[in-house]
Amino acid sequence: MSSSTRSPPKVEGQEDVKIITFTTGQVRGVENIIATELEGRTDGLGECHLLLDFTNVEYISSVELGTLISLHKRLVALGGRLTLFNLNDQVYEVFTVCRLHTFLTICREDGAGSTN
Numbered sequence: 001m002s003s004s005t006r007s008p009p010k011v012e013g014q015e016d017v018k019i020i021t022f023t024t025g026q027v028r029g030v031e032n033i034i035a036t037e038l039e040g041r042t043d044g045l046g047e048c049h050l051l052l053d054f055t056n057v058e059y060i061s062s063v064e065l066g067t068l069i070s071l072h073k074r075l076v077a078l079g080g081r082l083t084l085f086n087l088n089d090q091v092y093e094v095f096t097v098c099r100l101h102t103f104l105t106i107c108r109e110d111g112a113g114s115t116n
Contacts, residue, residue: 016047017048022057023056049081049083050081051084068082085106086108
């Protein structure tokens with residue numbers, strides 16, 4: 001898929017649980033989608049659980065890692081949760097090399113990974 005035809009992430013779910021599926025090979029646009037989903041919530045995100053589906057993600061940049069870290073911190077501070085799942089081996093390795101798997105909740109289909 002070329003960079004000019006990127007699709008925004010797909011958002012599904014109910015009020016307190018949102019599943020965000022990345023539709024391209026990279027984690028792009030997540031900041032805008034999440035900001036839109038969380039905007040105007042009156043409950044302070046209390047019990048909000050965001051699940052990020054990495055099935056289609058082939059690469060993750062340091063900027064995107066920083067975005068995920070910021071999102072995680074924001075949600076935890078407000079009583080919410082963030083879970084990443086369906087990471088391929090290459091993307092998961094980035095999280096392990098950076099030691100991000102030690103505080104992010106990552107669920108892998110093969111049963112490997114962190115479940116903090």
